[in-house]
Amino acid sequence: MKANKIQKIEIRNIWGKYNFRWENLNPDVNILTGINGSGKTTFFNIIDALLSADIKRLKLYNIEAEVTIDDILISFRKDSTLASVRQKLAGVNYLKISTFDVPIRDRRKMGKEDSPLLSELKEIVYSVGENNNSFSDYRLRATNFPDQAEKINRRIRKFYDTVNHLFAGTGKTIEIDPMTNQLVFRDGDEIIHLYKLSSGEKQLLIILLRVFLMDEQPYILLMDEPEISLHIEWQYRLFEEIQKLNPHCQIITSTHSPSLFGDGWGDKLVFIEDLLIH
Incomplete structure (x- = not known):
C-alpha cells in the first residue's frame, strides 16, 4: 500500500509576486492559517487544481507549481500538458471537501x-x-x-x-x-x-x-475552512473523528478558527506567512 502522502508543496508567482514553499508536511494533519488577503485560499485552490489535473484553471493563475507525493514529483509549467500531469497523478487518491460552498x-x-x-x-x-x-x-x-x-x-x-x-x-x-x-x-x-x-x-x-x-485507503484530503457552520465541540473533535474513520488519510486544511487546533493540534499549525520564499 502506497503512503499517498504529500511531502512538499511549492508554488511560484502567485499574483505575480509571491512564492511559497511548504516542506515536511505531517502524514496525518496539517493546518494552514493566516490573515485575510495573505493568499491562503489561492494557495489551496492551486493545490486543488494541480491534484485534479485542471490544466485550464492552473494556466489562469499564471503560476508554476510542484507537489511531491511520496517520491513522485508532480509539476506544472506553462507548457505542461494534461496527459503529462495525469500520468504523474496515476494512483494518487485525492479529495477536496468544500461543504460551505x-x-x-x-x-x-x-x-x-x-x-x-x-x-x-x-x-x-x-x-x-x-x-x-x-x-x-x-x-x-x-x-x-x-x-x-x-x-x-x-x-x-x-x-x-x-x-x-x-x-x-x-x-x-x-x-x-x-x-x-x-x-x-x-x-x-x-x-x-x-x-x-x-x-x-x-x-x-x-x-x-x-x-x-474512502474505505480506509490512503487519501489526501483537502478542506478549506471546514469549521463553517460546525458547532464548536465538533470543531474540536473533527480531525480525531476523521482519523478514526480513515487512519490512512492525510488532512490538509485551512482555518481561521482556534477551535480546530486548540485541542492538541497546535503542533500541526503553519502560518502561510512563514512559507514565503524570496
Missing part, C-alpha cells in the same frame, strides 16, 4: 426545497450506479459480495457509532428506516429525515460520509 452538479435532480448542501448529501447517500460512490452502493456490497459482508457491516456500525457519538448532545441517533430503507435520524419516537437537519449537521455528515467512503 457545494457546487450543484445537476439542477435537474434537485427537488424544489433542496439546498446545495442537501443536494450533495442526498447524492452521497443515495446515488446508485456504475460511476457513483455512495453510502447506498457501499451497503449493497454486503449483498453482492458475501465474502466482504462482515467487514462492510463492521465498518457501517463504526460509522453509526461515530455519528451517534457526535450527535449525542442533540439526542439524535442515526439508523436505516426499515419501512423506506432510507438513512434517517431518530429523536425518541420522531423520525427526522435528512432535509430537516441543520446546515451544520448536513455539513458534518458530508465530511464523515466522504471519509467513510
Whole structure:
C-alpha cells in the first residue's frame, strides 16, 4: 500500500509576486492559517487544481507549481500538458471537501426545497450506479459480495457509532428506516429525515460520509475552512473523528478558527506567512 502522502508543496508567482514553499508536511494533519488577503485560499485552490489535473484553471493563475507525493514529483509549467500531469497523478487518491460552498452538479435532480448542501448529501447517500460512490452502493456490497459482508457491516456500525457519538448532545441517533430503507435520524419516537437537519449537521455528515467512503485507503484530503457552520465541540473533535474513520488519510486544511487546533493540534499549525520564499 502506497503512503499517498504529500511531502512538499511549492508554488511560484502567485499574483505575480509571491512564492511559497511548504516542506515536511505531517502524514496525518496539517493546518494552514493566516490573515485575510495573505493568499491562503489561492494557495489551496492551486493545490486543488494541480491534484485534479485542471490544466485550464492552473494556466489562469499564471503560476508554476510542484507537489511531491511520496517520491513522485508532480509539476506544472506553462507548457505542461494534461496527459503529462495525469500520468504523474496515476494512483494518487485525492479529495477536496468544500461543504460551505457545494457546487450543484445537476439542477435537474434537485427537488424544489433542496439546498446545495442537501443536494450533495442526498447524492452521497443515495446515488446508485456504475460511476457513483455512495453510502447506498457501499451497503449493497454486503449483498453482492458475501465474502466482504462482515467487514462492510463492521465498518457501517463504526460509522453509526461515530455519528451517534457526535450527535449525542442533540439526542439524535442515526439508523436505516426499515419501512423506506432510507438513512434517517431518530429523536425518541420522531423520525427526522435528512432535509430537516441543520446546515451544520448536513455539513458534518458530508465530511464523515466522504471519509467513510474512502474505505480506509490512503487519501489526501483537502478542506478549506471546514469549521463553517460546525458547532464548536465538533470543531474540536473533527480531525480525531476523521482519523478514526480513515487512519490512512492525510488532512490538509485551512482555518481561521482556534477551535480546530486548540485541542492538541497546535503542533500541526503553519502560518502561510512563514512559507514565503524570496
